Amino acid sequence: MNVRKMTDLDLDGQRVLIREDLNVPVKNGQVTSDARLRAALPTIQAALEAGGKVMLMSHLGRPTEGEPAEEFSLAPVAEHLSGLLGRPVRLVEDYLETAPAFTDGEVVLLENVRFNKGEKKDDEALAKAYAALCDVYVMDAFGTAHRAQASTHGVARFAPAACAGPLLAQELEALEKALATPKRPMTAIVGGSKVSTKLEVLNALSEKCDRIIVGGGIANTFIAAAGYNVGKSLHEADLVEAAKALMDKVEIPLPSDVVVATEFSDSATAVTKPVDQVNDDEMILDIGPDTAARLGEQLKAAGTILWNGPVGVFEIDQFGHGTEALSYAIAESDGFSIAGGGDTLAAIDKYGIADRVSYISTGGGAFLEYVEGKVLPAVAALEAAAK
Numbered sequence: 001m002n003v004r005k006m007t008d009l010d011l012d013g014q015r016v017l018i019r020e021d022l023n024v025p026v027k028n029g030q031v032t033s034d035a036r037l038r039a040a041l042p043t044i045q046a047a048l049e050a051g052g053k054v055m056l057m058s059h060l061g062r063p064t065e066g067e068p069a070e071e072f073s074l075a076p077v078a079e080h081l082s083g084l085l086g087r088p089v090r091l092v093e094d095y096l097e098t099a100p101a102f103t104d105g106e107v108v109l110l111e112n113v114r115f116n117k118g119e120k121k122d123d124e125a126l127a128k129a130y131a132a133l134c135d136v137y138v139m140d141a142f143g144t145a146h147r148a149q150a151s152t153h154g155v156a157r158f159a160p161a162a163c164a165g166p167l168l169a170q171e172l173e174a175l176e177k178a179l180a181t182p183k184r185p186m187t188a189i190v191g192g193s194k195v196s197t198k199l200e201v202l203n204a205l206s207e208k209c210d211r212i213i214v215g216g217g218i219a220n221t222f223i224a225a226a227g228y229n230v231g232k233s234l235h236e237a238d239l240v241e242a243a244k245a246l247m248d249k250v251e252i253p254l255p256s257d258v259v260v261a262t263e264f265s266d267s268a269t270a271v272t273k274p275v276d277q278v279n280d281d282e283m284i285l286d287i288g289p290d291t292a293a294r295l296g297e298q299l300k301a302a303g304t305i306l307w308n309g310p311v312g313v314f315e316i317d318q319f320g321h322g323t324e325a326l327s328y329a330i331a332e333s334d335g336f337s338i339a340g341g342g343d344t345l346a347a348i349d350k351y352g353i354a355d356r357v358s359y360i361s362t363g364g365g366a367f368l369e370y371v372e373g374k375v376l377p378a379v380a381a382l383e384a385a386a387k
């Protein structure tokens with residue numbers, strides 16, 4: 001990676017704009033898993049110690065672009081981060097109109113970049129506006145390095161100086177080392193709710209892995225491809241043909257039993273049933289216990305495990321047993337395990353297996369795309385800026 005590093009630059013007195021991935025789960029105005037915030041702390045502290053005037057920026061969730069909404073505000077993140085850093089973190093909303101002022105000892109957090117029109121399209125004018133806020137731009141958001149957006153990509157072209165932050169550099173080095181000569185069999189677990197983007201990644205993974213375990217909305221798409229009714233489950237009907245093609249290329253064990261409910265809520269009644277008996281008014285929200293036991297045995301025998309995405313709606317306890325069982329199987333496996341993703345980190349915390357996973361990455365989709373062998377757009381932008 002031929003990029004400038006934050007540690008190579010003199011930050012003293014400079015306005016330092018750090019893009020972090022502070023996209024963490026928030027419930028009722030509280031951060032429920034702060035792993036990504038803790039991972040960003042060493043970078044923030046190093047920039048402060050080097051005398052930088054620190055501004056952080058991040059997205060949170062997937063709001064409708066250009067429409068600020070309280071549910072996607074970084075306010076809970078500012079509060080939580082302030083506790084972790086032991087200093088005030090001031091959330092600034094109007095930074096595109098007025099450049100934020102700095103007070104000693106304070107960190108500035110720019111409100112959700114996805115509230116700005118053009119962020120996701122990598123709009124040049126927006127990228128220039130971000131660049132104008134700083135003397136040094138630091139890309140440290142490994143979890144969002146697979147997105148070519150104004151705050152992760154475009155800004156690097158226009159900032160007076162652009163460099164990689166310590167977390168981004170450390171993640172890339174650790175993954176490169178871990179994946180250089182993976183022990184076989186290599187098994188990937190891909191779950192969660194981002195069906196269309198992650199199904200594409202499965203194609204590349206099918207070339208590298210010996211087996212792919214699917215969960216969440218992704219598994220539901222495969223269940224539909226196998227000809228079963230998935231009722232109201234999250235799935236991607238358009239991708240059923242793509243799922244069929246994948247099943248011909250690599251072993252993708254399908255759930256034999258599933259946990260369903262007729263509503264998506266904390267108080268929903270969970271019913272376990274065979275996969276071929278899902279009704280039209282039901283949603284598949286977890287893998288069943290027989291499936292979890294079978295997949296758990298396969299995981300224990302794996303040489304390398306790559307895990308992104310919970311296999312069920314684990315935030316609701318009655319739909320968390322599948323993710324819990326697979327977490328314990330990963331913890332018990334002698335294979336080298338790599339896990340990453342915002343909600344995956346939350347599941348790792350919930351089931352207390354962090355010290356038994358060989359490497360935990362802050363990236364989910366980013367880590368999968370790295371495994372694919374793709375050059376991450378944010379890294380490419382830093383490489384171009386270093387020329």
Ligand SMILES: Nc1ncnc2c1ncn2[C@@H]1O[C@H](COP(=O)(O)OP(=O)(O)OP(=O)(O)O)[C@@H](O)[C@H]1O
Pocket residue numbers: 143191192193194215216217220234284285286308309310311312313314315340341342343344345363364365366
């Ligand atoms: N069967 C299902 N139906 C609907 N949602 C599901 C299902 N299974 C899991 N989920 C949801 O998927 C979400 C996590 O998916 P996601 O793809 O965002 O994973 P992640 O680990 O955060 O990765 P990334 O960092 O790429 O976002 C969780 O909120 C979980 O409740």
Ligand SMILES: O=C(O)[C@H](O)COP(=O)(O)O
Pocket residue numbers: 021023061062143144147194341342363364365366
């Ligand atoms: O959680 C993630 O994978 C990153 O924060 C990227 O989020 P996105 O998939 O909404 O771009």
